[in-house]
Amino acid sequence: GAVVSQHPSWVICKSGTSVKIECRSLDFQATTMFWYRQFPKQSLMLMATSNEGSKATYEQGVEKDKFLINHASLTLSTLTVTSAHPEDSSFYICSASGRASGANVLTFGAGSRLTVL
Amino acid sequence: TQLLEQSPQFLSIQEGENLTVYCNSSSVFSSLQWYRQEPGEGPVLLVTVVTGGEVKKLKRLTFQFGDARKDSSLHITAAQPGDTGLYLCAGDDQAGTALIFGKGTTLSVSS
Numbered sequence: 156g157a158v159v160s161q162h163p164s165w166v167i168c169k170s171g172t173s174v175k176i177e178c179r180s181l182d183f184q185a186t187t188m189f190w191y192r193q194f195p196k197q198s199l200m201l202m203a204t205s206n207e208g209s210k211a212t213y214e215q216g217v218e219k220d221k222f223l224i225n226h227a228s229l230t231l232s233t234l235t236v237t238s239a240h241p242e243d244s245s246f247y248i249c250s251a252s253g254r255a256s257g258a259n260v261l262t263f264g265a266g267s268r269l270t271v272l
Numbered sequence: 273t274q275l276l277e278q279s280p281q282f283l284s285i286q287e288g289e290n291l292t293v294y295c296n297s298s299s300v301f302s303s304l305q306w307y308r309q310e311p312g313e314g315p316v317l318l319v320t321v322v323t324g325g326e327v328k329k330l331k332r333l334t335f336q337f338g339d340a341r342k343d344s345s346l347h348i349t350a351a352q353p354g355d356t357g358l359y360l361c362a363g364d365d366q367a368g369t370a371l372i373f374g375k376g377t378t379l380s381v382s383s
Contacts, residue, residue: 161314189370198278198360198376199315204369248314250371261371263307263314 157183157255161248161264168239169272176234176267178249183260185251188232190224193246193266205232229253239271275299278361278374285381288350293377295361296343304344305371306335307360315360318346351381 158181168174178188187206191199203219205211205226213219221243223235232251236243248266252259277296285291295304303322307315319328321337321344328335332355334347348355358378362371 159314191373196358196378198358199362199373201370201372246312250314263316265314266312268312 157260157262159185159249159251159262159264161267163267164265165268165270167270167272170240171238173235173237174239174269176236176247176249176269178232178234178251178264180230180251180253180262183251183253183255184229185232185253186229187252188226189250189252190222190232190234191248191250193248195246199248202234236269239269241271244269244271276361276363276372276374278377280377281375282378283380285351285379287352287381287383289381291348291351291379293346293359293361293379294343295345295363295374297363298342299363300341301363302341304337304341304361304363306344306346307362309358309360309376311358348379351379353381353383355379356381 160179162177190202192202193199201214202217203211203213203224205224207226207229211224226232246266246268250263252261279294305320306318309315319335324339324341326337332349336345358376360376361374364371
């Protein structure tokens with residue numbers, strides 16, 4: 156149980172276009188979802204925290220107009236990278252927090268690799 | 273802002289050697305987790321420690337949480353090439369909040 160699906164796994168786009176990444180909790184309701192960014196050989200950096208039905212809370216230095224986060228339901232959060240540029244190329248990972256089988260769970264998606272040409 | 277200092281950042285050892293990875297903070301965490309991540313994949317949870325002084329073992333891996341819940345260590349005995357990967361410690365100050373990650377330790381075990 157407690158599976159998080161992230162889609163797409165890989166995406167390549169042209170500079171200036173927008174890309175949407177989905178994060179779904181498959182078998183539990185995720186009251187909170189977190190979005191992280193990871194550069195090669197580095198750790199995960201928290202970008203934002205989103206609670207279902209409310210605006211996301213962004214970490215310092217993360218542009219909210221650049222990285223649009225929507226958490227419209229208890230099983231889906233989306234991250235849209237708007238007007239992407241090559242420096243936005245990175246590995247984006249979501250995690251979902253909720254309850255499954257009576258226990259608190261925190262599960263990570265498999266990540267989405269974005270390459271902006 | 274809570275910070276987790278993880279060391280060493282890179283570690284390259286021979287098969288059969290032992291190693292320890294450290295995770296330290298000036299802040300108290302309600303729990304601390306250790307993850308292992310393969311390239312191109314999300315982190316996979318190895319263990320969660322919640323009680324000060326707690327020691328957990330997972331085969332050849334031994335995890336310890338400091339008495340004050342500010343630090344933790346991961347010890348691997350007789351490392352194998354399959355242990356190669358990025359090891360991450362992460363802590364939270366309360367359930368449901370975002371995990372704060374250490375910088376990670378890239379482990380390479382050669383045969």
